[in-house]
Amino acid sequence: MIRTHYARVLYPALVAVVLLGLWQGLVTGFELPAYLVPSPVLMLQTLVADWQTLGASLLFTMKITLLSFLCAVVLGVLISFVFVQSRRIETALFPYAVLLQVTPIVAVAPLIIIWVKNPTASLVVCATLVALFPIISNTTLGLRSIDPDLQSYFAMNRANRLQTLWRLRIPSALPYFFGGLRISSGLALIGAVVAEFVAGTGGSSTGLAYQILFAGFQLNIPRMFAALLLISLAGVALFAAMAWLSKLALGSWHASELSRD
Template sequence: MTKPLFDNPAMRRAVWPVLLGLVVIGAWEVCFRQFAVPVWLAPKPSDIAAVLYQQWPALLGSFWVTLKVTLLAFMLAVCIGTAVAFLFVQSRVIESCLMPWAILFQVTPVVAIAPLVIIWIHNTTLALVVCAMLVAVFPVLTNTTLGLRSVSPGLVNLFRINQATRWQELIRLRLPAALPHFFSGLRVASGLALIGAVVAEFVAGTGGTGAGLAWQILQAGFQLNLPLMFAALFLITCTGLGLFCLMSLLSHYFLRHWHESAQ
């Protein structure tokens, strides 16, 4: 006998948030119509949907620009953060020398350094990618380093008693132990890459055909076009949610058969 649809835990996790969102959107639409809230003050969901439909080509072009910068920055952050974490595990001296600089870049607001990066790097897309990467790299670095060090001392001694090389210890012992922490860092870094890309676009203020969603928000603010502003914000939110879900699915795929967090 099959279980009812809502008795499935996976379905409950997917359906209930969607139902809650639909209720909130419906209440938003009804309340704003009932109280005749002007569109220049706060738009209704129907106003936002109309702008998405009418200006979809322009919004889609800006969406692809922001998504491209986000994905490039995210991949660069993963490569650099993972490589530096492997380096930290090999030497405490290297970690003590470089970690303060990594913390320095993390605590420095990207708004403060983005103008310098844009001046130094003449290619606008590359400059935006570098700014977003600086925001996203720290979670990958710290989580991967923590995971590579989170191994049982007894297992480390066992590997060394059996004369395992550093490479064998890294690949067969430390790397599997680091995977849960690594994927946790990916979930955080994917969102931060998007935030860094949007903030860098705000600072750069680039318009035209190569403009991202941040430029659409700036233009909408200048024109008091709040439906367009909310439409761009909606696309940014959907992008962040999609990246988080993708990282969660990757984590579940690689950890589901052996780690408690995915079982």
């Protein structure tokens, strides 16, 4: 078990080292200019030199991401609880949940920014719309995926809807729910970045998307790559956090976490 745990960190780290080495070697060997492709060393140097600005932008982007992710989780779970109460309700309303998923956020973000006067709130709304559907879809599927024999047993013992929901449907839905969290956390980050691209806000409260835009206008490509690196690392950290929560909640009893293969 310990070796498997270390392998999950060691193998990706080795691949990253190899890829970064190839990147550095190609940039150095072909003498590529920094305004086309900066080397990893230059990107890291820029990250350290501009950390005060990029770090503040990272905190702003993460604030939008976490707020929208929390809103998506709360709304998604509540909507799933409503869907599972009746097939008619789910049939009537689920297509509108799908509509949220297939509608490009760049198409509706300008309207949301106009309607919601507060810039931070408008970014949270946009990112929430992007992150909402996986929570609804996975949680609803999990609440529906219960053992028919157990359902008959609860009915035989005259369990009411609340008891069936709390003691049967929710435990059955937890693996699906945590799967939705892994997807939704990354989508919340994507939604926050895309929303800020559309908003194009400046000033003291700016996220990494604005730093990418501003660096692009200045042709400061190393700074652009440094901001992209922070976004990627933030996404990896969010996924790792959701995986840890899943392990914490399911590790002692569910087959998906008990398996050693």
